[in-house]
Amino acid sequence: MKYVNICKCFALILILSQSLFMSGQGVQLIKDVDFKNILHQKTKEYTKKVSRFGLEKEFDSAMYYSQKAILISNESKNLELINYANINKAKLLYWQDNIEDAKLLLDKSLKSQKVNDSIKLYAHYVYGEIKDYEKEYVESIEHYIHVEKIMDKKLNLTKRDSNKIAINFFRIGDIHFKLENSDNAKVNYEKSLVYAKNENLKSDILYQISTLYEEVENLPQAIKYAKSATDIASKNKWQLMLPTYYAGLSEYYLKYKKPDSAIYYANIGLKDNSYCRLNWLNASIGNGYYMKKDYPKAIEYFKTALQYTTPSETLEVYENLREIYTQTGKYKLALKQNDLYLVLKDSLDNLKVKQEIVDITEKYESDKKQSKIKLLSDENEINSIVIKKQKKQIISYASSFFLLLTVLGLILFFYVQKKRQKYLLYLNNRQLLFIQEEKQKQKQKVNNTLTVKEVLKKEEICINITNLINAEFYLDNEVTLLKMSKMANTNSSYLSKIINEDYYKSFANFINEHRISYTLKKLELIPEYRKLTIDHIAENAGFSSSNAFYRAFKKNTGLTPAYYIKKRLEDD
Numbered sequence: 001m002k003y004v005n006i007c008k009c010f011a012l013i014l015i016l017s018q019s020l021f022m023s024g025q026g027v028q029l030i031k032d033v034d035f036k037n038i039l040h041q042k043t044k045e046y047t048k049k050v051s052r053f054g055l056e057k058e059f060d061s062a063m064y065y066s067q068k069a070i071l072i073s074n075e076s077k078n079l080e081l082i083n084y085a086n087i088n089k090a091k092l093l094y095w096q097d098n099i100e101d102a103k104l105l106l107d108k109s110l111k112s113q114k115v116n117d118s119i120k121l122y123a124h125y126v127y128g129e130i131k132d133y134e135k136e137y138v139e140s141i142e143h144y145i146h147v148e149k150i151m152d153k154k155l156n157l158t159k160r161d162s163n164k165i166a167i168n169f170f171r172i173g174d175i176h177f178k179l180e181n182s183d184n185a186k187v188n189y190e191k192s193l194v195y196a197k198n199e200n201l202k203s204d205i206l207y208q209i210s211t212l213y214e215e216v217e218n219l220p221q222a223i224k225y226a227k228s229a230t231d232i233a234s235k236n237k238w239q240l241m242l243p244t245y246y247a248g249l250s251e252y253y254l255k256y257k258k259p260d261s262a263i264y265y266a267n268i269g270l271k272d273n274s275y276c277r278l279n280w281l282n283a284s285i286g287n288g289y290y291m292k293k294d295y296p297k298a299i300e301y302f303k304t305a306l307q308y309t310t311p312s313e314t315l316e317v318y319e320n321l322r323e324i325y326t327q328t329g330k331y332k333l334a335l336k337q338n339d340l341y342l343v344l345k346d347s348l349d350n351l352k353v354k355q356e357i358v359d360i361t362e363k364y365e366s367d368k369k370q371s372k373i374k375l376l377s378d379e380n381e382i383n384s385i386v387i388k389k390q391k392k393q394i395i396s397y398a399s400s401f402f403l404l405l406t407v408l409g410l411i412l413f414f415y416v417q418k419k420r421q422k423y424l425l426y427l428n429n430r431q432l433l434f435i436q437e438e439k440q441k442q443k444q445k446v447n448n449t450l451t452v453k454e455v456l457k458k459e460e461i462c463i464n465i466t467n468l469i470n471a472e473f474y475l476d477n478e479v480t481l482l483k484m485s486k487m488a489n490t491n492s493s494y495l496s497k498i499i500n501e502d503y504y505k506s507f508a509n510f511i512n513e514h515r516i517s518y519t520l521k522k523l524e525l526i527p528e529y530r531k532l533t534i535d536h537i538a539e540n541a542g543f544s545s546s547n548a549f550y551r552a553f554k555k556n557t558g559l560t561p562a563y564y565i566k567k568r569l570e571d572d
Contacts, residue, residue, distance in 0.1 A: 039076040043069050047088040054095045062092050083109045083119045091126050099130060106130075121150045121164075128171060137175045144172050159197045166196035170205055177212065186212055200241070203232040207245050210252070219256045226252060243269045243276040250284040254291070263288035279308035283317060295324050315344050326533055335531030342566055461498060464488040474514045475542040481507045512552040515541040519553070523568060530565050537561065 046069035053062035066089045073085040086105045093102035109115060109123045124146040131140035147168045154161060173188030189209050196202045210225035226249040233242050246269030253262035266284040269277060286301035302317050302324075309317060318341040325334035465488055473479060473487065484507075485495040499510050519541045522529040529537070538549030553561045 036076055036078065039072050040078070040081060043073045043076070043081050043085055046072070047085060050088050050092055054092050059092070059096050062095075066092050079112070079114050080116060080119055083112065083115050084122065087119070087122050087126060090123075091129075094126065094130050094133070099134070102130060103127070117150045117153065121147050124150070125164075125168070132171065132175060137179060141172055141175055144168050162195045162197045163201060166192045166194075166198075166201060166205070168192075169195065170201075170208070173208070177208070182212055182215060199232055199236045200238050203229040203236075203238065203245070204241065206232070207241075207248065210248065214248075214252060214255070217255075219252055222252050223249065223256070239273075240276070243273050243281065245269075247277045247280040247284060250281065250288075254284060254287050257291070259288035259291040262291075279305050279310065279313055283309065283313065286317070286320065290320060290324060295328055298324060311344060311347075315341060318344065322533065326536070331532070334533060338531065338533055339569075342562060345562075346566065458498065461488055461490050461495070462502065464490075465495075465498070469514060472518065474511050475518065475540070477539075477542045477544045479511060479542070511542075513556060515543065515549075516552055516556040520557075523565065530568055534561050 046065045049065040050062045050069065053059070053065065066085070069085040070082075070089060073081040076082075087109055090102040090105040090109075093099070093105070106123050106127050109119060110127075124143040128140045128143035128147070131137070131143060148165070151157075151161065151165050151168070157165070169188045169192035173185045173192060176182075176185035176188060186209065189205055189212070193202065193205045193209075196205060206225050207229035210222045210229065213219070213222035213225065226245060230242065230245045230249060232238075233245055246265050250262045250266035250269065253259070253265065263285050266281045266288070269281045270285075273281075282301045282305035286298045286305060289295070289298035289301065299321065302321050306314060306317055318337050322334050322337035322341060325331070325337060468474075468484065468487055473484070481492045481496060485492040488495055496507055499505060499507055503510055505513065519537060522537075522540075532540075534549070535546045538546045541549060543549040543552070550561060553559070553564070557564060559567075
């Protein structure tokens, strides 16, 4: 530690000596140079480097210059400069996700009575960002309101001041947007637009307003504002955001059912662009050609998009490719995309459960850290109070830890139980065919109280029903009770009575059970059948819609069709 301090002192002396001692006239220059001005300039220079390296995620370099800035500002003994360097470090700590230490530095600056409004403004601005990140939106807005009040005191606003106010309103608008307060978001975005002097900032605000209109499905207005944003960004050659704006504009036109315009703007976004929004832009072009039924081009762009997509976006592309291959009769390729879709979907579902556990753990750790900070702030109190609080903290930690273990245990228990239950249901469903045969035997029992004529009539109808089942009449998606009664050579009332008494079911359940039984046989006996889409399987089984098939399958097996097929594929 002593060595580090000596190095710091040596670095400071070296910096000052380079600025002050030139051409062997150091002694004379010391008397003339304004040390405070030099220290101020050096502090500002280093804080700029902190911001630059921090934004580039080069945190070691950023922290190096932050320490140098603090060292020089402390040497100046200028309270404003010291606080400025500390707030700059707080911003860096926040970028490194060291939020609690960042807040300690900011609180220290805000509690100081001797700092000017510029320092308070800077502290509130950084604090607002942190609270927004922590999703404590009310507190975040309170800090931004403090910024607004400080700026209101200024009589003559510079261009830089106006941009600060614009950014402040923009951030408040973003918070309202996250809270789905569209009206308040729009008001603040429009205020931001009034103050914005920077053209790039204007384009960003205009694009954000366009997303508001998209949310309420006012697509003409969304397109209008997005075009204004792209016009400004294009004029100023702001390549950083142009691909995003064009991707958004393309998406709006897709929703507006104008595929040609969607393709046009997405292609502009891809021009001279090798790194930004390539997933979104290629997928938009693919969707445009899909909408135009130009399937070869749609497939080409979807495959390109897969090179850049996130997992959730990949899922959507797999689904689109599956539908294209199905519609074009390329069932083998459709089945391949369906397999990829099912595997990724299952993986994302598992990640969601794991993320819930991580969120609970992080909440526990955050609460524990907050408690520790509170304990440290009270260390100057008398020993008896400190000991008492420590005991309370220990109890609190123990309770929190026990609660955490309980919650995690319950989540894990229910998750495992759910998977186990689904798998057992899946195994039990293999016995469905045997159960059906047992029920067939029960149907053949003759009621001794019936007359010979009635028995013969009933047996004849039962034989007709059996023949119809063997002929798989239930695969007709237009079959009705009346239609079946005519085929069984009886009336609908008597047929319904026989189905109720002999099969113990309503007509609808009777039909659906045979359809599901048929589907299960196919899935068990024909491996290729497991690779068909759900819509195709539902249609083959006689269901008028995939939703009706889904409900009937879940009711009869306890599993969803996708899950059942997945487990069978795993067994293979």
